[in-house]
Structures are given as structure tokens and as C-alpha cells.
Amino acid sequence: MTDLDSIEQYAYDVLVIGAGGAGLRAAVEASACGARVGLVCKSLLGKAHTVMAEGGIAASLANVDERDGWRVHFADTMRGGQYLNSWRMAELHAKEAPERVRELEAWGALFDRTRDGRILQRNFGGHRYPRLAHVGDRTGLEMIRVLQDHGVHQGIDVHMECTVLELVKDGDRVAGAVAYERERGLFRVFSAGAIILATGGIGRAFKITSNSWEYTGDGHGLGYRAGAELIDMEFVQFHPTGMVWPPSVRGLLVTEGVRGEGGVLLNKEGRRFMFDDVPALYRDQTADSPEEGWRYTQGDREARRPPELLTRDHVARCIVREVREGRGSPHGGVFLDIAWINEHLSNSEEHIRRKLPSMYHQFMRLAEIDITKVPMEIGPTTHYAMGGIRVDPDSQMSGVPGLFAAGECAAGLHGANRLGGNSLSDLLVFGKRAGEYAARFANENGGTTIDGSEVRRSIDAALEPFSRDGDGTGAYQLQFELQEKMQNLAGIVRREEELEEALASIANLSERAQSVAVPGNREYNPGWHTALDLPNLLTAAEAVVRAGQARKESRGAHFRDDYPDKDPESGKFNLVVRRGSDGEMVLEERPIVPMPEALQQIIEEQQQ
Amino acid sequence: MPMVTLRIQRFDPENDQRPVYREYAVNADPTDRVLDAINSVKWYQDGSLTYRRSCAHGICGSDAMRINGANRLACKVLIRDVGAKVTIEPLMGFRVIKDLVVDMEPFFAQFRSVLPYLINDEGAPERERTQSVHEREVYDDTTKCILCAACTTSCPSFWADENFVGPAAIVNAHRFIFDSRDKAAAERLDILNDREGVWRCRTVFNCTEACPREIRITKAIGEVKKAILSSAR
Ligand SMILES: Cc1cc2nc3c(=O)[nH]c(=O)nc-3n(C[C@H](O)[C@H](O)[C@H](O)COP(=O)(O)OP(=O)(O)OC[C@H]3O[C@@H](n4cnc5c(N)ncnc54)[C@H](O)[C@@H]3O)c2cc1C
Ligand code: FES
Numbered sequence: 001m002t003d004l005d006s007i008e009q010y011a012y013d014v015l016v017i018g019a020g021g022a023g024l025r026a027a028v029e030a031s032a033c034g035a036r037v038g039l040v041c042k043s044l045l046g047k048a049h050t051v052m053a054e055g056g057i058a059a060s061l062a063n064v065d066e067r068d069g070w071r072v073h074f075a076d077t078m079r080g081g082q083y084l085n086s087w088r089m090a091e092l093h094a095k096e097a098p099e100r101v102r103e104l105e106a107w108g109a110l111f112d113r114t115r116d117g118r119i120l121q122r123n124f125g126g127h128r129y130p131r132l133a134h135v136g137d138r139t140g141l142e143m144i145r146v147l148q149d150h151g152v153h154q155g156i157d158v159h160m161e162c163t164v165l166e167l168v169k170d171g172d173r174v175a176g177a178v179a180y181e182r183e184r185g186l187f188r189v190f191s192a193g194a195i196i197l198a199t200g201g202i203g204r205a206f207k208i209t210s211n212s213w214e215y216t217g218d219g220h221g222l223g224y225r226a227g228a229e230l231i232d233m234e235f236v237q238f239h240p241t242g243m244v245w246p247p248s249v250r251g252l253l254v255t256e257g258v259r260g261e262g263g264v265l266l267n268k269e270g271r272r273f274m275f276d277d278v279p280a281l282y283r284d285q286t287a288d289s290p291e292e293g294w295r296y297t298q299g300d301r302e303a304r305r306p307p308e309l310l311t312r313d314h315v316a317r318c319i320v321r322e323v324r325e326g327r328g329s330p331h332g333g334v335f336l337d338i339a340w341i342n343e344h345l346s347n348s349e350e351h352i353r354r355k356l357p358s359m360y361h362q363f364m365r366l367a368e369i370d371i372t373k374v375p376m377e378i379g380p381t382t383h384y385a386m387g388g389i390r391v392d393p394d395s396q397m398s399g400v401p402g403l404f405a406a407g408e409c410a411a412g413l414h415g416a417n418r419l420g421g422n423s424l425s426d427l428l429v430f431g432k433r434a435g436e437y438a439a440r441f442a443n444e445n446g447g448t449t450i451d452g453s454e455v456r457r458s459i460d461a462a463l464e465p466f467s468r469d470g471d472g473t474g475a476y477q478l479q480f481e482l483q484e485k486m487q488n489l490a491g492i493v494r495r496e497e498e499l500e501e502a503l504a505s506i507a508n509l510s511e512r513a514q515s516v517a518v519p520g521n522r523e524y525n526p527g528w529h530t531a532l533d534l535p536n537l538l539t540a541a542e543a544v545v546r547a548g549q550a551r552k553e554s555r556g557a558h559f560r561d562d563y564p565d566k567d568p569e570s571g572k573f574n575l576v577v578r579r580g581s582d583g584e585m586v587l588e589e590r591p592i593v594p595m596p597e598a599l600q601q602i603i604e605e606q607q608q
Numbered sequence: 609m610p611m612v613t614l615r616i617q618r619f620d621p622e623n624d625q626r627p628v629y630r631e632y633a634v635n636a637d638p639t640d641r642v643l644d645a646i647n648s649v650k651w652y653q654d655g656s657l658t659y660r661r662s663c664a665h666g667i668c669g670s671d672a673m674r675i676n677g678a679n680r681l682a683c684k685v686l687i688r689d690v691g692a693k694v695t696i697e698p699l700m701g702f703r704v705i706k707d708l709v710v711d712m713e714p715f716f717a718q719f720r721s722v723l724p725y726l727i728n729d730e731g732a733p734e735r736e737r738t739q740s741v742h743e744r745e746v747y748d749d750t751t752k753c754i755l756c757a758a759c760t761t762s763c764p765s766f767w768a769d770e771n772f773v774g775p776a777a778i779v780n781a782h783r784f785i786f787d788s789r790d791k792a793a794a795e796r797l798d799i800l801n802d803r804e805g806v807w808r809c810r811t812v813f814n815c816t817e818a819c820p821r822e823i824r825i826t827k828a829i830g831e832v833k834k835a836i837l838s839s840a841r
Contacts, residue, residue, distance in 0.1 A: 044660070044712060046755060047668040105736040108726025110744065110751050117738030135751070141667060142751065149725040182706055212663045246639035252665065365684070366639070476651045487777070520656040521622055523673075524706040527655030 004452050006460075008188045012038040012157070013442040014435070015177060015192035017164050017219065018557075020048035021140070021427030022407025022434070023198030025100075029435025030196075031154050035442055038190060039151070040159045040179060042214055046148050049200050049212045050427065053140025053257040054358065055124060056132030057104075057428070058421030059097035063118040068129040070094040074599070075606035077422060079281060080126045080311050081386075081415020082556045082566075084232065084574055087595045088393035089413040092353050093422070093429050100428035101133050109146040110135050123260045123297065125309045126286070126419040128606075137255055137358045139349030143424060162188060164218065165532060166458040167195065167226040167403070168450055174226060175448035176401040178458045182529060183582045185522025187459050191450045193442025196396075197223055197405040201385040202236075202540040204479070207487035209382035210242055210253040219409035220543070221536030223389045228398035230577045231590070233387035233413045233540075234547035235417055235557045238492045238540045240315040242381025244333035249366050251381040254336065254359060256420050258376075259308040261355050262297040263338040264290070265319070266375065267327040273334075274307035277318055282310055294344060315555040316380040323379070338371055361456035379506035380492055384423065386414045390576060395437035396430055402441055402448075406434035416556020431535065436555065442550065452580070465531045468517035475516050482509055482541060490545050495561045499549045506542050513538060539585075546587050547575040609635040612687055616657070616698040627704065629695075638688035642675055646682060646696065659708035666820060669756030672699055672736055673708050679758035679818040699761040701770065713795050715757050718773050722781035722799055727792035737789050748784040750779045750828050752821045759815035761826055765808045772808040773800065775815040775825050782828045785835060797836050806833050 014030040016023045019041035031037045041048060062068040074094035078085055105111060105119060112120040112135055121130040135142045152158065161182040168176045168189075176191035199219030203211025224230055241254040259265075267273050278286045287293035288305050293306025308315065319334050329335055335352075338356070342348035349372035353360050356371075363369045363376055388411035389398050396404045407427045414422065482505075489502035513535065518528045552565035554560050573589040580586040595603075611633050619627040632649045643661060650657045658671040664683045671682040674697040676690055687694075702710035753776065760766050760774035781800055785793045800806045806829055815825040 043662050043668075043670065045716075047660075047662045047670050049663070051668045051754075052663045052665050100677065103732075106726075106732040108784070108787070109784075110748070111736075111785075113739055113741050113744055115741065117740050119736050134762075138667070141754065146725075152720070153723075153725050171801050212665075212668070214662060246637065248640040248644045249636065313647070365686070366641075476655065480651075481758075521620075523620070523622060524658045524709055525656060526650060526658055 003082060004455060008186065009512045010038055010157075010188065010190050011447070012190065012192045012196050014196065014438045015036075015040065015190050016196045016198060017177065017222075018048070018198030018200060018407070018409070019045055019148070019158070020050035020198060020200055020407060021424060022431040023196070024144065024151055024199060025428050025431030026154050026196045026406055026435035026438070028147060028151045028154065029432045030439040031151070031156050033436055033439035038159065038192070040162050040164055040190070042163045042182070043161065045160050046144055046159055048144060049214055050140045050144050050424070052212065052253070053143070053424055054137040054253070055257055056134030056139045056421050057097070057101055057143070057424040058124070058127060058131050058419065059101040059133055059236060059425055060094065060131060061098050061101065061119060061121060061133065063114055064121045065129040068131060071602045072128050072606060073097070073131065075603050076126055076128055077413070077419060078415070078603060080417050080419040082417060083415065083571060084556070084592065085415030086393050086412035089430070091599060092393065092433075093413055093426060096429045097425040100425065100432065104143065104146060104428065107146050107150045107219075109142055112136065116318055120355055122257070123305070123309065124257055124420040125259070125315070126311045127421065132421040137257060137356065137555055139424065147173065154543060163529065163532070164222060165462055167222050170448040170450070173401040173445070173448065176450045178455050180462065183524055185479055185525060185528070189450065189455055191448055193445060193447055194402045194404060194438035196438050197389060197403070197409050197487055198407045198431065198434075200411045201408040202537070202544070203382045203546070204387070205482060205486050205537050205541045206382035206491070207483040208242065208251040210239060210251055213384065216533040216537045217540030218533065218536045219405065220388060221539040223398060223403065223405060223409070224577075224579055225398050227579065228403060228405070229390040230387060230543050231390040231574050232415065232547075233543040233577055234551045235386035235416050236382060236544060237312055237384035237557050238316045238380040239383035240312055240319055240380050241336055241378040243367070244377050244379040244567065245331040250271070252362070252366075253381065253383070254378050255356070255377065258336060258338050258356060258359055260297065261338065261352070262294060262341045263308065263336050264340060265308050265315070266335040266337055267326060268329060269321045273322055273327070274310070274315065274318060278307055278310065279314060286310065301388050304403060311417055313420065313559075316492055317559055319380055329377045331377055333377045336378045337375035339373050339375060367409060384408065384418055386418055387411050387547070394433065394566050396434035397437060397441070402445065404434045404438045406430045409480065416558065465516050465518040465528060468515060475518065475527055475534060476514055478509055478516065478534060479530060480536065482506070482520060482537065486541055486544070493559050493561050494548055496549065499545050500541035502545045503542070503549070506538060506545065511537050542585055543577045546585060547577060550575055563582060574586035609637055610692065612636040613693045614646055614649060615695045616646070616649070616655040616707070618657070618707050621706060635830055636687045638686065640687045641683055642680075642685045642687065642694065642696070643671060643682040643689060645687060645694070657816055658706045667754060670752030672756040672820070673697065674699060679762045681756060681758070681820045684820055687732065699757055701767055707838045712757065714770065715760060715774070716777070718760075718777040719755065719780055721773060722777050722796055723792060724780045724784065726784060726787065726790050728789055731793065739788055743788040746801050747783045750783040752823050753779050754821060756820060758818040758820060762814040762818040764812055764814065765810055769804070769808065771804045775829065777808070778806055778829050778832055779823060779825055782832055785832065793835070794839065797832070800832055801836050806836065
């Protein structure tokens, strides 16, 4: 039995779990509201997944095209999400994003600038006007650095390399968290008036992914076990362009910026297959000819966007179709060609190196390919979870009093498909809101008491793998098996039998996860850490599969081979997953509340 | 797949008095990264092998380590560039916590000491502060830093004196000193004019050579030195 007195204990008004863009922005806000804030993260501060974001932050600053505004951004987001989004979140997001970006600028963020010194904005898929504020292809790095330095000098307490294992409740309300620090393997207990989950996504449930090792669905699992609902879990975004060769870097992201700068997709016959299949919803906004598409990428405001810049779900599916029908590239992808722009630009090589420096280096180093001269080989990669913890649109509080969620682990804004750039703006807008409302909640509801026996139970459970026999490779092997199954059975194209098979595998893996053994000791033991990540990853995977089975239509990122069409009836609900009274996963259709007249009108206006 | 031998410095604080080297043979393609080879040791041979990594993308700065004697990010070095026998050791100059994981706190403390955040008390403008393309260009290079510590831990002045603020901290001061929106350059120059500041730099260029982001660090340090001299005048 664990002696609780020997465990380090901390008390905060607001505990933020996760130090990516969402967690940092929330911590900064809660602290500005006067709350005592603790911030916990699995890796070192500044290394969170947000650091990888390349393309930019979507906000209708209208610096490049004055026709842009929150209404257009709102309509674009809803259309991209196939109208399953929370319209209230989409409204708040579109209205507040510009202010959040300017605030970041005021705190010292570097941005690329227009000729008159304003924040420069670039084109991205599904956004009607150039909308992404950016700094080269390192926007995430800049964002995280600025938020972190701003926050730390405000006096936020940071617990780095510390992983939260379980949330603890005081009656209905969330009261604290049990965590272990990775360095010494010692436990820590946090009590808090309010807790914000900002743990990111679930990409590590799949084999081919652009996501980092941290993406094991911890927040999804923690929230679910504490009684929060998960929503839209069937929608996993597969980014159309990941590297496919060499094998060691399969899945590594190739930024959408390549297509934004004029890159085109070709099959092995050299055909621009994206012109063959333009969805009705987007036909009026899509270029008729390669020539018009090129003009669009070069800033011609009269031109319409090339089909390569349609939404990610659609582009990914077209690529899969080409590969399946035998028109793919040698390593199972298709070609992405930016070198072709030499037809239009005499200094194209230099231009590409200047506009896409990271991509140039990435392919040069890893694949020995000079993208200024030859096409790249690319294919879809697991990229983003639209699904996550269901929250109140204004406050970001989940169904569990005192438990908030923001960023990728929360859901609602993106519906069936997220637009590129809408995540970083999501982190800022709803990170701030979560921080503000959590501070308020803690202030109004006071402190909490932590039940020692609950703490003891989670600690004892966490230590169990050490007392089992085994060679310790178990945890990794289970994770690999899960990734393989999810990739093959619950990936871009889904079928009933395969989802059924995936579910059976998850049940089997969950069973085996109960008996994983870990050798060695508690100090910085990665095998143990992986074993502790497993239950969360399995919960997230099960939710994806169950919701995927229940949505018997194809919409956004969810594509069913056996139900290839959109079904208007299915467009009237979201799927919600929660934990039943016997610990089983319960699924429910939740009707979508109709949009107010004024918002409906915006959508109609913008359809023209 | 060809075999590669990894000679890895191991240290388990509970059982080892001092670090030991262990050898592992792994299958690795020439196009695999060193990080892939280390992962394969951890996944299939010894689950207790410990190192930091996060993005595997060369952008988070978690996995700087000494690879064949040079500070590199394991996720950016290919096997074909390091040969069939690779020695892997933790960064020099920091306490080793376990295996390849070092205590980064002193490094972050040096970073924090240069006030790495924008200081400007004038009220924020209604829209963004404008900045010309040129003004922005002046400090573009030093904003690329990912705080991996490869530069600082390759610097002989830092090895000789652990209180030296180190190249990484100077790089991060540089970005604010030369940012047209910032008002505290004088304060930062003062900090760096200290005994443990820029003057410890002997222009050895190790830092520039080690930087995985190809920041021209020695040049940036030179610009800071020059700014101190001209502000003193
Ligand atoms: C390569 C790449 C490029 C991208 N580019 C863009 C782009 O250009 N524009 C855009 O809008 N979006 C982009 N995205 C998506 C976007 O980067 C992410 O969705 C976003 O950064 C998620 O931020 P977050 O704050 O929710 O989580 P993260 O930044 O992932 O942070 C999660 C935090 O939670 C911590 N954590 C997790 N579990 C635990 C636990 N159990 N205990 C304690 N701490 C925990 C982690 O340590 C980390 O600090 C990109 C994604 C990728 C992979
Ligand atoms: S793991 Fe992020 S830089 Fe190598």
C-alpha cells in the first residue's frame, strides 16, 4: 500500500494539463484572471506538438484581401465541417481569432509582413481568401515560444516531464489529478478548483501519422473515465500529403503550403486527377483550368482555387482512389509536383527554396530528392482528431463540473473535417476562454477535497506492471498491434466487417493490456510510460471505431465504402460516446440544435 | 538490411557509479535516421534505454545528443552519414539523469536570464504594430532557435565555465535586442556585458557548426558585442 504522506502534493486554483498552444494560452489567461495556476506536461516545456505546426493561424484579419471578414471565415468553417460543427463555436472562433492573433503579435510574435508592414496571410485549402497568418514554415514554434515566455514570466508553476494518470473527483465535481514525474518515477498529487485538459490528439493510434509520440489520447481517456462525453470521434483527419519514402519517415508531413504555392498532384500517367472529381458544394469556387489555378496561387483575386486546394478529406480520398486503381507512384502514393512552376517562373528553383525552405531540406536530406527539379512522392497520413471532449461552446466546460477542455482534445469547432490553420486559431480562442472560465469557476466554487483512497487506487494500479512477470517488450508490441489494426481496418476507407474486426482486436488488446509487465525501475522508464499510455489510446481507438460503425454514411473525413453517399438524416445528429455504469462504452445520437436565423443567413449569403 | 553497431553510453543512477558503454547491433537502412536505430534498440532489445524525443521532425529540439562526437539531433542524422559503427553519448556539460537524458534546468535558467520576452510598455495599438519587411529580416535568423542546447554544449567556454550564459541564451537575447518593437535592448545588453556574458565567447565557431537550424550564431554574437560597444560610447 502506498503511503500518501510521502507523496508531493500541490494545490492550485486552476490546473492545466498540457503545454501546447491551448494549454499555454489557457494558463496565461487563468493567471491573468488572478488564479494560482499549475501547468503539467509530458515533455519539456516548449516541445509540445504545437511546435510542429507549419502553415499558419487562420484569422480574418483581411490584411491581404479586404473582402475577408468573420462571416466568410464562419461559413468556410461550417462548410468544411459539413455542418456538423457546433455553430456557436464556429461563430466565436471566427469572430475572436483576429483579436487573438493581434494579441500574440503584441506579445512579441514574429510574423511575415505585407509590404505595408502588416501581418501577411497565405492561402490554404477551404479558406476563401488568403487567411493564414504565418512566419515562414515555423508558425507553431513561434507561437509556442511566445506563449511560453509570456506565461513563465507571469509566474506560472510548471511541472515538466510529468504525466497525469488519472483525474480525481469530489462528488460530481473534478477535484484533482494524480501524476508521475518521468525523471524519478515519483508520484505527485494535484488538487485544484478547476482543471483544463489540453492534451492534444490521438494520432498514435494509427501506424502512419504525422503526429508525435505524445499523441496517445490521454485527455480523451482521462475525461472519459471522469464521466465527460466524447463527441465526433468517427472523424479522424488524414492529411493528403505525408511522405511515403523512405520507410523510416513514412507519414512525415509535407505541408499544404506546397500546394498553396502552386504544387499539383499527378498520377503515374502524369494526369492532374484532382480535376476529375470536384464536389458539388465547391464547384463554383474551383478553377476550370490549370491556368486559372496557377493564377489563384499567385494572388490573382479574380481566379478560383485549383482543385488541389479542396478540403483535406476529399483530396486524401482522391489519392487513395488513384492508388487503388493502379495509377499510383512506385511506393504507393502519388506525385506532388512543385518543380513544374518553371513553366511560369524563370527563377523557379530559387523561388521554391525561399518559399518552402523546410520542405526543400526535408526531401533533400531524407529522400535525396531535389523538389525544385523533380516531383515528390506523397500519400495520406493520420493528422488530426476532430473528435474529443464535448464542451460548452462559450465556457469550454465539459459535462463534469470544473473540468474544462481546449485544443485538439476538445471537440465541436471542426465538425466532420477541420480546415488547415483552424487548429492554431482554435487553440488561441478557446484556450483563452477555457482559462477565463476555469478561473471563474474555481473562484466561485472554492477548493476541493481529495479522497486519499482514490489516489491510492490509481497509484497502486500504475505500479502493478512492475510486479508482473514478462520481458517488458509487451507494451510496445501492443501499441504496434493496435496501430496496425487501426490503420488497416479503421483508416481512410471504412467497411462494416472491417470495423467489426477492429473492435474485436481492441477488445483483445485491452484484455492483454491488463497483464503487461515492465522490467527495470521507476526512474525514467519509457517501457513503463508506454504501458501507462495504453488504456487511453485503447479508449480513443474504441470510440473511433464504435462511432465509425454507427455513422452509416460518408461525410467529411469519415468515408464508408458500404455507404458511399451523404445521408441527410445523418446530418442531423452528432455521435456521443460516454462511459456506462458498468464501465462499458455507450453510444448515443445527439440531435443538432438548429442554427439561429442570423447565422443561417450568413451561410446562404456566402454560398454565392 | 545492413547491420549497424550502436555504442551507447548508459547510466542508471540506481545501479551505476559511472556511465558504461554498451553495444547493440541493429538492422538499419542507410536512409534510416539515427533516431530510428535507437528506437529499434528500445523497442526490440532493451526497453529501459532512455532518451528524449518528441516531434521526430527536427523542430522541437528534444533529441540533441553526441553522435560520433558531434552534437546532432538524432532525428536529423541519417545512418549513411555516420557509418556502420556509431557512438552515441549525452550532451556534455550537464548532469546526466539517465542514459542520454541530461538535466536541462541550468540551460533554461540561462535562457530565462536574458529576459526572453517582448518588453514594450506603450499601450498595444488597435491593430497590429507594423514592422517593415526589412526590420523583420534583421532578426529572422535568431528566431529559428529550438532550444536544443546543441550549441551551448559544444562551446569550450561553456565547458570551462558553467556559469557562462552560453550561445543559446545570446541568440535568444539577440532576437529581442534587434526587434524594432522591443524597448529593453539596453537592459539585455547590460546583462550580456557581464563577466559571464558575451565576452566569454572566443569565436571558436563550434556553436555555428553544431546548430541543426543553421543559425549563424557566431555572427549573432558578434552583432551583440558590437551593440554593447556602440551603446557604451
Ligand atoms: C506536422 C504538423 C503540422 C501542423 N500544422 C498546422 C498548421 O499549420 N496550422 C494549424 O492550425 N494546425 C496545424 N497542425 C495541427 C496543430 O498543430 C495541432 O492540432 C495543435 O498544435 C494541437 O495543440 P494542443 O495545444 O491541443 O496540443 P499539443 O500542442 O499537442 O500539446 C499537448 C500537451 O499535452 C501534454 N500532455 C499530453 N498528455 C498528457 C498527460 N497525460 N499528462 C500531462 N501532460 C500531457 C503534452 O506534453 C503537451 O504539452 C499541425 C499538426 C502537425 C502534426
Ligand atoms: S525529436 Fe524533435 S527535434 Fe528531434
